[in-house]
Amino acid sequence: MQNGKLEFECVGLTNNGKFPLQHTGRGEDKSPEFIIHNLSSKAKTIAITLDDIAHPIFGVYNHWVIWNIPATNRIPGGIPAGKTVPSLGNAVQGISYGRHRYAGPKPPRGWQHAYKFTIYVLDSEINLKSSARKRHLLKAIKPHIIQQGEIVGVFE
DSSP, X not given: OOSOBOOEEETTBOTTXXXXXXXXXXXXXXXXXXXXXXXXXXXXXXXXXXXXXXXXXXXEEEEEEEEEEEOOSEEOSXXXXXXXXXXXXXXXXXXXXXXXXXXXXXXXXXXXXXXXXXXXXXXXXXOOOTTOOHXXXXXXXXXXXXXXEEEEEEEO
């Protein structure tokens, strides 16, 4: 990592705060908006993952993976489903719980889970097929990460 920790906001969610209902599987299941404050001038693309980090069976369970978002200070909410997202410069959504789409928190009723968004700022586009999973993405981006940040939210 060349430029260190990324500073960003996930609109409606404070770190370790409660997930807004609209961004969950019990609400509108829409991805939130992200505002990036210290984007590196070397940034070419952005990747985002969403993981349930407190799953009682799987430990960490991936809910969303998207990459090749053109470097920008604002990533809009409500990213539509699809293998590619034309409105985001043909960003690619891979295979996760949401299968080519955002899938927000929806733990069993009465169970609180913690969910982590991780944003990776990259120095290049990533050449992966939409059939890729998070583990494939992480391997492909490892030498290209110039900034990284995360925010955690809880939901039950």
